[in-house]
Amino acid sequence: MTTFKPGSVVFEHVRKDFGSFTAIPDLSLTIEPGTLVTLLGPSGCGKTTTLRMLAGLEHPTSGRILIGGKDVTMLPAHSRDVSMVFQSYALFPHMSALENVAYGLESSGLKGKEAKEKAEEGLAQVGLAGMGHRLPAELSGGQQQRVAVARALVLEPQVLLLDEPLSNLDARLRRRVRTEIRELQQRLGFTAVYVTHDQDEALAVSDTIVVMKDGHIAQSGAPRDLYEAPASSFIADFMGEANVVPCSVVSVEGGMALVRVGDLEHKVPSSGARPGSAQLAIRPGAVGVSERNGSGLAGKVLTSAYLGDHVEYEVETAAGTLFVTDHTVTTPLPSQTEVSINLRPRGIALIAA
Incomplete structure (x- = not known):
């Protein structure tokens, strides 16, 4: 059974420059262990840059990032105890679902039989028991997304990162898969940081929504608070x-x-x-x-x-x-x-x- 020790996430006065352009001027944010926090905002607001810095795919220009109390600011991605679910799923097309899920386990040193057993357990957790033999092309979009989630979860990360995970699905399937992700997070209790530009998606899955604008936090809080008590006209119009x-x-x-x-x-x-x-x-x-x-x-x-x-x-x-x-x-x-x-x-x- 996959077990988690969910970690907290802290951004302390994080700044990110790309040349002369400042994407994130000064970001301070705390995410409590075992919660699902959504970074929401229009294109160019800084939400994806924030997620990439947390993942170790970008490094801050200044400031600190802590995961589970440990300073990871300059650590490479593989040393951060996080897993990421990408928008494109990034499944290996020539590998079965089971092999895709087992790949990260084997890369981290787990032996073949043990990796296979844990991968089968991971597929069962996301409702794909008995489907491990199928290639990605033989799975629906929603099933492929669940394989990607299982591949990330079997590594038992302190924090799961999800980058626009439903954007490639049609509207009806998005509703179903977002419900599945939320139910899985609540049942297993892992910390999740979820990026989307879709307000309905954010309202449906989040413990806390952080709305970003021009690299700043425009407002953060529980979904109902942001919808019913917006702090600005921007929040009022963006949150529905x-x-x-x-x-x-x-x-x-x-x-x-x-x-x-x-x-x-x-x-x-x-x-x-x-x-x-x-x-x-x-x-x-x-x-x-x-x-x-x-x-x-x-x-x-x-x-x-x-x-x-x-x-x-x-x-x-x-x-x-x-x-x-x-x-x-x-x-x-x-x-x-x-x-x-x-x-x-x-x-x-x-x-x-």
Whole structure:
């Protein structure tokens, strides 16, 4: 049975320059043992560079990296007690699934029979028992990904690194495999650092999400905290689509703020805001749309699209154009319909200006 001694990860004021370009200006981050932490952000934000420095494929310009309390800053990749699952899987096409999983074990000095037994156990852990004889070409994309995960896990690393592990799978398979990875991590208790640009993926698998922008940590926290209490308009829009509109904080009392958007008033958690100008992040599903009835915020439908289980609208209002998803209406409101906008209790977050 594969056993793990999950390690912590610490970045201490890590900087990474590529010539005159600074990819990571000053990164400090602590990852607790046995947790799955996702580095999330748009292309060029520094998440992959951060992962490569942790793996030993790049070295920091300055600062320190510790794994399990040990300074590994300048150690080569093979001396770090980490394993990596690559975006491309990187399986040997001429080797069977079992041989692929056993390869790293044999390279680390484990003898043939023992390596084979441990590789079979690794395949069983990821749900591929009895399939070790198959070549990669005889496996589905999801099965190949699981072979890559098994190959990494049988080495019993302190930290498992996953670099965009689902990007080569179709949408339905991505949902299934991300669930399998999360269940495996929770069952075995290893530390995992997971890189993705996909917000849904990050929300589904993570204990903690670290959102990066321009080499800095824009915000980190539990998935629900980032989604429901974004610290900036960037986080609000990146962690699931949001309409970010200007508002006025009328009053703050008991942790709740009364905010005004045009003629519409609404109460939301104050998030430390004070009376005055601010921004309101409004999720598309938090907007109620009805034919104009004299209440709420006045608007006009610009576009209307029926998508089976919901209708998508673009609505012009005094606060700007709002993107709306409505799961309650059975007949879409046509373009140019005069409407009233009201806000639902959830899906609204106040961002201090």
